[in-house]
Amino acid sequence: MRCPxxxxxxxxxxxxxxxxGGRIVRRRRLCLACQRRFTTYERAEDSIKLTVVKKDGSRVPYDRQRIIAGVQKACYKRPISLKQIEDLAEEVEEEIFRRQGQEVSSRFIGxxxxTRLRKLDKVAYVRYASVYKEFADPDQFVSEAQELKQHPQDPDGQQKLFRE
Ligand SMILES: [Zn+2]
Structure with missing residues (x-):
């Protein structure tokens, strides 16, 4: 690789x-002539075209940005950084590529x-669940929502929970 x-x-x-999710390889290189470092990115020419199958059966191209946007909305005014949200989206994406083929259901993504949002922030988790209604275990959601109501992590978040 030619040194820039x-x-x-x-x-x-x-x-x-x-x-x-393994689609891009990042290489850190050391130029042996001038000893400077530079980075190259390698992506397969025919990157996987992943399709998301929605609940009504319609199909849309996969877009990681949608995961980020959904989580960002749930994390509104929560102490969660964009980096944390991006990391979460990356983990979800890795899971998608590990387990799924050319198509993935929106339910799987949800x-x-x-699952990850629950570990990150309870308020964001309950918001997300109430918007997307794609949680794995509805009973668990109900009990966590109640628990949150009884022991709010911060009083402000609890009041705003279902208002936005
Ligand atoms: Zn060089």
């Missing part, structure tokens, strides 16, 4: 990691998302 600084074509890979 000195244009020499002598380097070695010092670190390599995959992201976006369940994988909510």
């Amino acid at each position: 600084f000195c244009k020499e074509d002598k380097d070695k890979v010092v670190d390599s990691r995959s992201s976006e 369940e994988e998302t909510i």
Whole structure:
């Protein structure tokens, strides 16, 4: 790989990691001529075209941004950073690519998302569940919602829970 600084074509890979559910490989390279480091990204030419099957049977192209947008909405005014939300989406995506074929149900995505959101923030979890109604275990949702009502993590969040 040609060095972007000195244009020499002598380097070695010092670190390599995959992201976006293994679809992108990021390589950290060290130029042996000028000793500077640069990064390259490698993506399969024919990246998997993943389709999401919605509850009504309609199909839309998979878009990670949708997961992020849904979680962001649930995390509104919660102490959750964008980085945490992006990490969550990445984990969900890895799960999708590990388990599913060319198609994935919106329900599967919803369940994988909510399982992780529950660990991250209870208020966001209950909001998400009440909007998407795609939780794995409705009984658990009800008991957690009640628990939240009785022992709110912060009084402000509890009042706003179902209003937004
Ligand atoms: Zn160089």
